[in-house]
Amino acid sequence: MKILVIVALLLSASTVLAGTRVEGVRLWPAPDHTRLVLDTAGLVEHNVFSLSGPSRLVIDLKDAALSTDFSKVDLSGSPIQRIRSAPRNGNDLRVVLDLKSDIKPRSFVLEPNQQYGHRLVVDLIDEQGSRLDRATSPTVTQDSAGKRDIIVVIDAGHGGEDPGAIGPRGTREKDVVLRMAKRLADLINQQKGFTAKLTRTGDYYVGLRNRTLLARKYNADLFVSVHADAFRTPQPRGASVFALSQRGATSETARWLAQSENRSDLIGGAGGVSLDGRDDMLAGVLLDLSMTASINASLGVGDSV
Ligand SMILES: [Zn+2]
Structure with missing residues (x-):
């Protein structure tokens, strides 16, 4: 009986230790935000929050260890001054970004693609507006x-x-x-x-x-x-050369119509047709007319290309 208990404990300890690793890091500075990407060996549970005075962004990764070197990342063109990290609560990892200015963080995970594996993406959004x-x-x-x-x-x-x-x-x-x-x-x-x-x-x-x-x-x-x-x-x-097709336009129309808050924006704002306050049937007809004109113009340009 005693042996069984010990075995169970050992097993759970080894699952904890087998948590994910941060294996790489990339930085993509854009005009209105900087994207920080951490390559993780598997899916990772995370929590991101900012601290001020001085500005910092904290990224907590559950059950993760670091196996990359943050000091090698080129930080130029980004709001990041320095990237630090330390283990936390035994098996967790805390990554701290020392920032030059306040930013608005946004984070999400990405599935593996052709070039990269599992990733945690942290966007540092410029407070001046997008x-x-x-x-x-x-x-x-x-x-x-x-x-x-x-x-x-x-x-x-x-x-x-x-x-x-x-x-x-x-x-x-x-x-x-x-x-x-x-x-x-x-x-x-x-x-x-x-x-x-x-x-x-x-x-x-x-x-x-x-x-x-x-x-x-x-x-x-x-x-x-x-x-x-x-x-x-x-x-x-x-x-x-691709231009929007009638069939594509129709399914697209249906999708856009469902998003009622975007309706007035659809046909091009001030100079275009506003769909505000019109019923769905009429909105659909107006949208189709406008789409048909766009498609015809697109096909004309496509021909020249
Ligand atoms: Zn492409």
Whole structure:
């Protein structure tokens, strides 16, 4: 009887010791936030809170140990001054970020992808407000006839923790498309009557919804998303162009309509059709009409591409 008890205790002790490890760390500074990513050997339970005077962010990881070196992380361009860590309560790990200024934290875990395993993501959000809050339509020149510039928003796909497709020699889609997007923006800006804006200018991730919201804020006439796809075999060459399809639009319509708080934003704010205070049937019809116009315009541009 006594032996059984001891065995059980030993077993539970070894499960505790077999907790997860923090095996790597990456930092992605963006214009309005910095993303800190911890690679963990498995799923990790965590708790994040901030302290002030001086500003610090505390990340507590349950049942975890450190097997990476925080002192090797390049902190330039981020609000972090120093990263410290210490074991806590026996098996837990506490990571402390000494900060240059107050930030708003947000944290979540990411499942393994093509390039990385389990991750804990901590976003340090600039208190000055997000890039989305600050974005306004660009100052555009008007010619003598009173015509304003056409605004083209160019969206480099992926970025930061999301590498996109990876080539056989490790080329990452996020890098290729950023260079393409910048080049394209330069070419467009050289054209009289055109102004280009980018959804991202560096190696950081922008959420899909935020990319389109940015385009709306910039008052975009045209939104071009640049991607570089991979395929299972090396034979395919060339380019493909996608525009929204009728079927896609309809299911998208249904999804958006469900989010009633976003309705007035849907068809483009001030200059567009407001869906406020209209019943769902009418809202649906207006949205479909607007979508059909967008799709036709998109197909036209796609043809030229
Ligand atoms: Zn892509």
